[in-house]
Amino acid sequence: MSATEANHLRTGREHLGTVRLRVEMKMPTEATAIPVVRVQGVCHDFGSTRVLHDINLELFPGEIVLMTGPSGSGKTTLLTLIGALRSLQSGSIFVKNRELQGLSERERVEVRRGLGFIFQGHNLFESLTALQNVRLALELHSDDRQANTERAREILEAVGLGEHLHKKPEALSGGQRQRVAVARALAPRPSLVLADEPTAALDAQTGRQVIDLLKQLGKEQGTATVLVTHDNRILQAADRIINMVDGRLVSDIAVGESLEVCEFLSKVPAFSGYTPGALAEIAEHMQPQQFAAGDTIFRQGDEAQRFFIVWDGAVRIHNEDADQDLAVLEAGAFFGEVALLSGQPRNATAIVERSAVLLTLGKEDFEAGLSREKNFRDQLREIYYNRH
Ligand SMILES: Nc1ncnc2c1ncn2[C@@H]1O[C@H](COP(=O)(O)OP(=O)(O)O)[C@@H](O)[C@H]1O
Numbered sequence: 068m069s070a071t072e073a074n075h076l077r078t079g080r081e082h083l084g085t086v087r088l089r090v091e092m093k094m095p096t097e098a099t100a101i102p103v104v105r106v107q108g109v110c111h112d113f114g115s116t117r118v119l120h121d122i123n124l125e126l127f128p129g130e131i132v133l134m135t136g137p138s139g140s141g142k143t144t145l146l147t148l149i150g151a152l153r154s155l156q157s158g159s160i161f162v163k164n165r166e167l168q169g170l171s172e173r174e175r176v177e178v179r180r181g182l183g184f185i186f187q188g189h190n191l192f193e194s195l196t197a198l199q200n201v202r203l204a205l206e207l208h209s210d211d212r213q214a215n216t217e218r219a220r221e222i223l224e225a226v227g228l229g230e231h232l233h234k235k236p237e238a239l240s241g242g243q244r245q246r247v248a249v250a251r252a253l254a255p256r257p258s259l260v261l262a263d264e265p266t267a268a269l270d271a272q273t274g275r276q277v278i279d280l281l282k283q284l285g286k287e288q289g290t291a292t293v294l295v296t297h298d299n300r301i302l303q304a305a306d307r308i309i310n311m312v313d314g315r316l317v318s319d320i321a322v323g324e325s326l327e328v329c330e331f332l333s334k335v336p337a338f339s340g341y342t343p344g345a346l347a348e349i350a351e352h353m354q355p356q357q358f359a360a361g362d363t364i365f366r367q368g369d370e371a372q373r374f375f376i377v378w379d380g381a382v383r384i385h386n387e388d389a390d391q392d393l394a395v396l397e398a399g400a401f402f403g404e405v406a407l408l409s410g411q412p413r414n415a416t417a418i419v420e421r422s423a424v425l426l427t428l429g430k431e432d433f434e435a436g437l438s439r440e441k442n443f444r445d446q447l448r449e450i451y452y453n454r455h
């Protein structure tokens with residue numbers, strides 16, 4: 068690598084430096100890196116249909132792990148196995164150092180008491196108030212009525228229900244009921260929270276509050292959280308994203324320093340149909356590079372090696388034959404796809420108009436991305452044909 072390229076890379080990374088620091092603080096340290104959950108070689112059948120294939124997974128204290136994947140891919144089944152809600156057929160799951168394989172129903176009930184569940188159809192007791200519903204969960208652990216009442220009140224206030232403590236579920240909206248369910252799950256300070264689409268029924272602000280609460284709990288007491296979600300807005304809360312397809316774990320990505328890239332991509336229209344898992348995968352392969360005004364990124368006639376997205380600054384696309392500017396591209400725009408799609412040399416020159424940071428994706432990763440995501444492929448094809 069030439070000195071200038073090295074310099075470009077270094078400056079590009081500095082641009083993302085604050086993000087990396089923020090993320091490192093959340094990662095488990097050596098001292099706490101004993102997994103809360105260890106899943107090994109788990110398969111599961113419903114009748115003669117195998118719905119989980121050889122799942123291996125570890126969850127660490129304080130981690131928030133997003134689980135994504137198409138409907139029917141086995142997310143809920145895996146969550147219910149980890150949560151000891153159904154018995155394990157094959158493989159091994161340790162939850163807080165307890166092996167779930169071979170446990171009796173009664174023993175599984177004991178395991179469940181130590182966990183927080185936020186599942187769809189929140190199953191609140193209709194005859195009890197919000198406060199009583201939450202307190203009931205605490206009474207499984209302690210009979211100190213005053214302390215339980217205090218804690219129930221505190222956590223209901225934290226989810227924004229301080230004004231509704233004495234209402235029964237029927238008097239609450241869907242979102243409010245969901246928040247009671249969240250409060251009930253978190254009140255006993257479980258060391259593992261399993262949440263199946265917890266923000267699906269919530270408005271953006273309440274969804275945000277729930278996620279903040281989960282993060283806070285993780286930080287304060289090392290709770291590990293698994294969140295099944297399709298919600299791109301939650302991306303920034305995640306430490307890891309795991310992706311299930313057809314009963315298999317197809318990727319397990321530490322979001323780490325690609326977090327900000329991920330968030331950025333989720334706002335680029337070409338990536339709008341991506342799941343958080345697919346975005347994280349692309350983001351992991353993208354490299355930020357800094358360019359100065361006047362730099363040539365590639366020349367007309369060059370062989371195509373990379374695809375580019377403008378993160379910051381501006382890039383001018385110039386046709387040499389007509390000596391004409393075709394476009395000035397700013398943050399969120401992408402370029403360089405035409406030659407990659409056609410296999411032809413570059414049909415224009417790209418020059419930095421204003422000092423720019425570009426996210427770049429190598430040819431092979433670009434092609435892998437194309438074959439995976441239909442929406443991205445279709446949009447690029449459409450642009451490609453319109454430009455010809
Ligand atoms: N109780 C059940 N009996 C039979 N098949 C089931 C049952 N629960 C789920 N399945 C099947 O198992 C597969 C995985 O389902 P599920 O874990 O609910 O997926 P997801 O939560 O990712 O949508 C699906 O094909 C579903 O139809």
Ligand SMILES: [Mg+2]
Pocket residue numbers: 142143144263
């Ligand atoms: Mg499900």
